[in-house]
Amino acid sequence: MNFFLFILFLSSINAFYLPGLAPNTFCRMQTSDSKCKTQIEVFVNRLDSVESVLPYxxxxxxxxxxxxxPSPVENLGQVLFGERIRPSPYKFKFLKNVDxxxxxxxxxxxxxGxxxxxxxxxxxxxxxxxxxxxxxxxxxxxxxYLNSENKEFCSRGFPIGCYVTKRGQTKESCNIRDGKNDTFYVFNHLDFEISYHSGQGETWGTTFGEDGGRIVAAKVQVSSLKSETCERNSEPIMFQSTVAEVEIPFTYTVSFKRNxxxxxxxxxxxILKSLPQTHIQWFSxxxxxxxxxxxxxxxxMILLRTLYKDIARYNRIVDNINEEDAQEEFGWKLVHGDVFRSPNxxxxxxxxxxxxxxxxIMSLITLIFACFGFLSPSSRGALMTCAxxxxxxxGTPAGYTSARFYKMFGGGxxxxxxxMTAIACPxxxxxxxxxxxxVLWANGSSAAIPFTTFVALLALWFCVSTPLVFLGAYLGFKRHALQNPVRTNQIARQIPEQSFYTKPLPGIIMGGVLPFGCIFIQLFxxxxxxxxxxxxxxxxxxxxVYIILILTCSETTILLCYFHLCAEDYNWWWRSFLTSSFTAVYFFLYSIYYFISKLEISDGTSTFLYFGYTLMLTFILFLFTGTIGFLACFWFIRKIYSVIKVD
Structure with missing residues (x-):
């Protein structure tokens, strides 16, 4: 019950907001000072599309x-995500409307040309x-704007224009009505509405009162106007694909609204409340x-109850010297002399x-920071940088763990x-x-990281992570090898012929079903x-979901491992890793389904990039889930073989 309440508490942690930046206070030019700005800077970022993986x-x-x-300084996460924040020629003065x-x-x-x-x-x-x-x-x-469900949806981006297809179809965010078929409309005019919280009656606004405030929203409406004077009845800027000459004036208006x-x-x-389908989170x-x-x-319950009976029966058989006929071993105890044989x-x-x-460990630390608001959407690139x-x-835990197991396997x-630990998987x-x-560089995309960032990543890898891996390995090899609770026989026992369900492949395939079922809604x-x-x-x-995934991977792997041991198959090392790591295969298959059913990507370059990034995520999930299952099974086997009596 306490665990259930703890899980509910964690699920409620989604509204913490620790911006990490002090609020900016703005005021009219007449009352401005060092603590109160007058000019509002407008920055532009990359352009992206749901129909292409290439940002620009x-x-x-x-x-x-x-x-x-000068452009603002970007952190490592922003650069890797392809964000390119630049200053713009759009300059606003606080509380100064522009027609x-x-x-x-x-x-x-x-x-x-x-x-x-x-x-x-x-x-x-x-x-x-x-x-x-x-x-x-x-x-x-x-x-x-109102979406297809007649609900207000606030998008964090706005289109550069609108294309009316040959069939007269447009995108949802296109506000062109009765447009001509096969025609382009450029949204060259922007209507800005900036909402602010007035400083009147606030402790931070005592010096300027209603002449100052803090910005709480910035909204825009786009339109296509051929007139340079922003006349609303002006013709739109429209042209077809065969056009050779066109002139586009870029204009804007801005108004301030107290709220x-x-x-x-x-x-x-x-912004966050208008995201589509977020209400599904609670129910799902x-x-x-x-x-x-x-x-x-x-x-x-099944495992504990079954194991308790097995252990009691095995120990009772050993203690009872009068029951010689019952001393023939059976089940998982039969392979005690081979269960800790080093794997291939x-x-x-x-x-x-x-x-x-x-x-x-990295994912756990990152999630904890995110839950407490340090990696909120306002902290751009912070999530990737933290990870x-x-x-x-x-690197030290990686080297230590690898060294401990390798030494236990008898490696020299x-x-x-x-x-291999420092270089192979990274x-x-x-x-x-x-x-x-x-590929990104060849297509001129902003997601192509600069050479200096590549050098920085290599420096982090070889100058920081690799030495830490060596340190962890040194500490691991310095310690004595892990002692197994039972001795390993010199001659390997022959594994009897297995039924279809106890063969490795069916168990591995089934092992990833339940863990994937825990995460597929969040994956969407x-x-x-x-x-x-x-x-x-x-x-x-x-x-x-992270905690549930760990528990499910652990228990599923333990359950299947127990069944295989009862079938006298002691080759559990690799099977325990692959059983839970097969969750990554289901993730890859789900990504294919998502690509086909949800995305509108059609070009080959974007398809290649999509599956390239998906392959990276699949490999990371493969390592994560496989390790959870392996460690859980390792703990389980050492535990059960340490409490039985062996002749």
Whole structure:
């Protein structure tokens, strides 16, 4: 009961918000001082699309830019996610409404090849519905509209334009009505509405009162206007794919709205609450929690009850010297002389388990930080940065675990073991990432990381993580080898012929079903956050799922391991790892289903990138779940063979 209440407490942790940044206070120019800003900076970020995996920088589409202003410093996570935050020529003054202002004018002529190239990019961006992402006071500029379900949806991005297909179809966020078929409409005019919490009556606003405030929302409406004076009855800027010349003026209006109903600390709520299907989280998690806890309880009861009877029977047989006919061993005790026989390819297994321990601890620490709000959506790139830093600093547990198991297996090539632990699994991830980065670089995507970032990653790997792995391995090899509770026979026992259900492959395939069933609902939201560019902030739920996944992997692997031992099959080392790690195979299959049913990706490059990134995630999940199952089974077998009496 206490555990159930603890799980419910964790699932409620999804509303903590620790921005990590002090609020910015703005005021009119007449009352401005060092603590109160007048100018509101507007930053632009990368452009992305749900129909393509390739994000692009703002300047890729030849929008209005500034050259002489420095860009904000980006952390490692932002760079890896392809975020490229740049200053914009859009400058606002607090509480100063602007009716119409021309920012710049772009003209594309048929005689200029470079201009035609930019025009083709613009048209392709409208076909794929690329979204702009702007930032005001560390808040996303949102576009709010009624979706197909007639509910208000606030998107953190807004489209660069609208393409009306040959059949007259448009995207959901397109506000063009009665548009011509096979025509492009550029959204060159932006109407900004900035809501603020007034400083009147607040302790932080005593010096300026209603002449100052804190920004709590930034919304935009897009339109296509041919007029440079922002006339509402102006014709839209429209052209077809065969056009050779076009002129586009970029204009904007801005208005300020007082809204004291929203506090600065809760200003993200209207964005997060409008995310589609977030209400499903409560029902799905509670439903999964009840089912999994019920199944886990049944598995635990069956195992404990069965094992208790087995152990009591075995010990009673040994103690009773008058029952010579009953001394013939049967069941899992029969293989006590072979159950701790070293596995084939023990070095590889120890390397995988060591890296799995590193990933397990890293994910746990990252989730805990996220649950307490340190990795909220306002802290851009913090989640990835935290994960990488934790992974690098946790090289010592990886080396220690790998060394302990390798020494127990009787391995003597410790140098190779340490190098494999430090290089093999990270090398697989880095190799896939390097290939994907080449593809991104060839396509001019902003997700292609710079050379300096590559150098930084290599430095973290070889100059920080690898020495820590060596340190952990040194500590592991320095200790005595783990002592098994029973002796291993010199001659291996022959394994009897197994039935279909006790053969390794069926058990491995079945072993991943229940763990995957615990996480597949959360996987939908996680994949949405990655590929549909939505915010994910249910880290309390995710921590609950994380705990459930660990319990389910452990109990499922223990249960299947027990059945195989009862069938006198003592080759459990690799099977325990592969049983729970098969969850990753189901994840990969689900990713294929998600790609086919949810995404609208059609080009080969995006498809290659999608499955490349999916392969990386699959490998990480493979190491994580496999390690959990292996360690649980290792503990279980040592426990049961340490409490029975062996002749």
């Amino acid at each position: 920088e703002y300047s890729y589409f030849d929008f209005c830019t500034v050259i002489d202003e 119409c202002k021309l920012v710049c004018k772009k003209k594309y002529t048929s005689s200029d 470079k201009q035609q190239k930019f025009l083709k990019r613009l048209m392709k961006g409208m076909v794929l519905n690329y979204q702009q992402h702007w930032i005001i006071d560390n808040m996303p500029v949102t576009l709010c 004291n109903d929203i506090r600065w600390a809760s200003r993200w709520d209207y 998690i509670l439903n999964s929690l009840v089912i999994v806890l019920f199944l886990s309880g049944m598995v635990a 390819k023990g070095m590889l297994l120890s390397v995988l388990v060591g890296n799995g321990v590193q990933i397990t 990488i830093v934790c992974y690098v600093l946790l 090539n410790w140098k190779k073991n340490v190098l 090398g697989v991830i880095f190799g896939i990432f390097f290939i994907l980065n080449i 939201f996680i994949l949405n956050s990655i590929w549909a560019h939505q915010y994910y902030y249910f880290f309390g739920f995710l921590l609950v």
